[in-house]
Amino acid sequence: MNRVMLRAKLHRATVTEADLHYEGSCGIDADLMEAADMREFEQIELYNLHNGERFSTYVIEAPRGTGAISLNGAAARKAQVGDLLIICTYAPMTEDEARRHKPRIVLLGDGNRIAQVRQL
Helix, strand or coil: CEEEEEEEEEEEEECCEEECCCCCEEEEEHHHHHHHCCCCCCEEEEEECCCCCEEEEEEEEECCCCCCEEEEHHHHHCCCCCCEEEEEEEEEEEHHHHHHCCCEEEEECHHHCEEEEEEC
């Protein structure tokens, strides 16, 4: 049996842009992607701390060092600029892998700057 486990999370990411007319996705600053080990076009789950919305889309790379978190297409209807999000990736794992697995947690501060990176 496989379990689907949390692989990585960006915690308290602030939405910086929302563009309803752009092709759907979530732009994430390349520095944040690297810190959370997220890949372009990887599926992500997003949880909006302001309104309770939960939705999924995929990652596109935003310019490094900008702190950008942009919601595009239909995802732009799920949050407003300034809302706080939790952005997660998950992965299927065997029982043995799940027992050893430690998710990567990236805590963000003002301007979506990295405050701390932890492996739980």
